[in-house]
Amino acid sequence: MLTNKGKYGLKALVFLARREPEELALVSEIASSRGIPRKFLEAIMTDLRNAGFLSSRKGKAGGYRLAKPASEIRIGSVIRALDGPLAPIPCASKSNYQRCEDCDEESCEVRWLMVDVRQAICDVLDTRNLAELSAQAGLLALIDEPCP
Amino acid sequence: MLTNKGKYGLKALVFLARREPEELALVSEIASSRGIPRKFLEAIMTDLRNAGFLSSRKGKAGGYRLAKPASEIRIGSVIRALDGPLAPIPCASKSNYQRCEDCDEESCEVRWLMVDVRQAICDVLDTRNLAELSAQAGLLALIDEPCP
DNA sequence: TCTTAATCCTATTAAATTGATAGGAATAAG
DNA sequence: CTTATTCCTATCAATTTAATAGGATTAAGA
Numbered sequence: 001m002l003t004n005k006g007k008y009g010l011k012a013l014v015f016l017a018r019r020e021p022e023e024l025a026l027v028s029e030i031a032s033s034r035g036i037p038r039k040f041l042e043a044i045m046t047d048l049r050n051a052g053f054l055s056s057r058k059g060k061a062g063g064y065r066l067a068k069p070a071s072e073i074r075i076g077s078v079i080r081a082l083d084g085p086l087a088p089i090p091c092a093s094k095s096n097y098q099r100c101e102d103c104d105e106e107s108c109e110v111r112w113l114m115v116d117v118r119q120a121i122c123d124v125l126d127t128r129n130l131a132e133l134s135a136q137a138g139l140l141a142l143i144d145e146p147c148p
Numbered sequence: 149m150l151t152n153k154g155k156y157g158l159k160a161l162v163f164l165a166r167r168e169p170e171e172l173a174l175v176s177e178i179a180s181s182r183g184i185p186r187k188f189l190e191a192i193m194t195d196l197r198n199a200g201f202l203s204s205r206k207g208k209a210g211g212y213r214l215a216k217p218a219s220e221i222r223i224g225s226v227i228r229a230l231d232g233p234l235a236p237i238p239c240a241s242k243s244n245y246q247r248c249e250d251c252d253e254e255s256c257e258v259r260w261l262m263v264d265v266r267q268a269i270c271d272v273l274d275t276r277n278l279a280e281l282s283a284q285a286g287l288l289a290l291i292d293e294p295c296p
Numbered sequence: 297t298c299t300t301a302a303t304c305c306t307a308t309t310a311a312a313t314t315g316a317t318a319g320g321a322a323t324a325a326g
Numbered sequence: 327c328t329t330a331t332t333c334c335t336a337t338c339a340a341t342t343t344a345a346t347a348g349g350a351t352t353a354a355g356a
Contacts, residue, residue, distance in 0.1 A: 001149050002236040010258050035250040059353025060301045088150040102183040109281050110158050120268040133257050207324025208330045
């Protein structure tokens with residue numbers, strides 16, 4: 001599941017990706033622009049900074065910006081940082097594997113299935129970066145408009 | 149996320165798929181065989197029956213069996229019945245779409261992304277049926293054994 | 297130096313979801 | 327009738343989610 005935390009975090013990153021790379025943005029600016037609770041977003045930005053996606057400057061005239069080019073930020077790693085493993089169940093996770101207490105790892109049918117699901121999810125999220133995500137949306141919205 | 153409810157439900161269905169189609173199985177039998185809490189499994193079996201996957205007989209010598217051939221039970225529909233929509237976020241669901249209150253449906257970048265994730269998940273889970281799931285596991289376990 | 301405005305830090309909390317458990321009613325076989 | 331099962335309703339504890347509160351720290355600029 002993508003939680004609000006993950007959703008808000010991605011929106012904030014898209015916001016930053018669409019600015020000049022060096023320009024600092026305020027949490028309050030992002031929050032009001034995207035309808036995100038300010039205090040909640042503050043906490044999320046801290047996580048994103050700790051995960052290496054953002055850099056910040058404190059004090060007056062401070063703010064956040066991307067710590068690296070948007071094209072180098074994989075969506076999968078963002079969601080992992082905010083919401084945890086992409087796998088539907090811990091025993092199918094690569095990044096954070098945890099053995100099931102109640103089933104045998106090798107013979108469990110459900111696990112084999114969920115490994116395939118995890119792979120399918122990763123195939124989408126780990127092959128897209130923030131630059132693609134922020135570029136894409138406007139185009140798709142236009143394509144969907146009916147012809148005049 | 150696949151909850152314990154979904155996991156237990158799938159395991160119970162696999163158990164039933166490996167029996168003679170008409171033979172009734174007891175909840176207590178399935179529960180002890182697969183390490184599932186009996187009372188919890190009882191509730192899950194009720195859900196699976198209400199969703200049309202199982203039929204039951206009450207009273208002494210009662211029990212559960214598949215309501216239709218295992219090959220006609222799609223894994224995706226089982227998980228939807230037990231754990232809800234497969235989409236990571238309600239605004240990306242086909243089976244149970246719900247509009248986001250805080251973003252614009254057409255221009256939201258996150259939504260377009262999650263539609264692709266949902267499609268990837270459904271491509272795995274809606275193209276597999278219970279017969280395949282119950283047949284597969286044993287083989288894979290063998291393949292993984294090192295050669296003597 | 298002082299004011300102001302921002303990030304940063306710690307703690308708390310309310311609501312929802314998950315993962316069960318308890319106790320017994322209804323049903324049917326033998 | 328006894329026994330064994332599904333079925334039904336209610337309850338509950340733990341965890342996760344989604345925030346909010348209050349202030350400490352930092353730095354720009356007057």
